[in-house]
Amino acid sequence: DGGITQSPKYLFRKEGQNVTLSCEQNLNHDAMYWYRQDPGQGLRLIYYSQIVNDFQKGDIAEGYSVSREKKESFPLTVTSAQKNPTAFYLCASSIGSAGKETQYFGPGTRLLVL
Amino acid sequence: GESVGLHLPTLSVQEGDNSIINCAYSNSASDYFIWYKQESGKGPQFIIDIRSNMDKRQGQRVTVLLNKTVKHLSLQIAATQPGDSAVYFCAEKSGGSYIPTFGRGTSLIVHP
Numbered sequence: 044d045g046g047i048t049q050s051p052k053y054l055f056r057k058e059g060q061n062v063t064l065s066c067e068q069n070l071n072h073d074a075m076y077w078y079r080q081d082p083g084q085g086l087r088l089i090y091y092s093q094i095v096n097d098f099q100k101g102d103i104a105e106g107y108s109v110s111r112e113k114k115e116s117f118p119l120t121v122t123s124a125q126k127n128p129t130a131f132y133l134c135a136s137s138i139g140s141a142g143k144e145t146q147y148f149g150p151g152t153r154l155l156v157l
Numbered sequence: 158g159e160s161v162g163l164h165l166p167t168l169s170v171q172e173g174d175n176s177i178i179n180c181a182y183s184n185s186a187s188d189y190f191i192w193y194k195q196e197s198g199k200g201p202q203f204i205i206d207i208r209s210n211m212d213k214r215q216g217q218r219v220t221v222l223l224n225k226t227v228k229h230l231s232l233q234i235a236a237t238q239p240g241d242s243a244v245y246f247c248a249e250k251s252g253g254s255y256i257p258t259f260g261r262g263t264s265l266i267v268h269p
Contacts, residue, residue: 084261085259086259137255145203146203147203
């Protein structure tokens with residue numbers, strides 16, 4: 044089955060700790076995205092990547108970092124600089140060409156601070 | 158899982174009724190619109206999309222209507238079922254961008 048996987052489902056972070064959220068897709072999509080979702084709010088874009096080895100900051104990139112070394116993978120690191128990391132994190136992918144912008148989402152990772 | 162529906166507009170319907178969920182968008186240059194369904198604790202699921210050169214598109218039990226004059230989008234669900242209970246949100250994209258803008262969503266509650 045093709046799709047997007049995220050792991051872990053739940054992640055606990057201690058104060059001052061960096062944590063990494065995994066996102067993998069086997070849809071052969073060029074573009075991948077990370078969003079943050081807080082209760083009662085719309086999705087906010089953290090980072091996105093339109094092609095391997097390239098990525099751009101979204102609206103709320105401070106305190107986060109990403110890499111895109113492989114087409115299939117787009118891990119997100121939540122650094123200790125992110126002071127309010129508790130949220131539901133969603134990874135998405137799309138074909139990435141004009142007319143093919145539909146984003147498909149993974150199941151999400153819920154990050155909690157201990 | 159935790160609810161993503163806190164403080165969202167809520168629509169309550171009886172099983173078997175038709176549901177209409179509305180979305181107002183602000184960018185007159187938006188040319189592509191998507192509806193997603195998100196169940197509690199899960200990722201959003203694509204339902205249906207529509208481009209600005211259309212005013213209506215139908216899927217299985219769902220219809221999306223686009224009124225560009227008043228910048229309004231609606232999702233109609235026929236014969237609503239308890240499994241349709243979720244948060245529904247729209248997304249819009251303008252021609253110059255790959256990145257859509259997502260709305261806050263509406264929580265649909267279907268009573269058996």
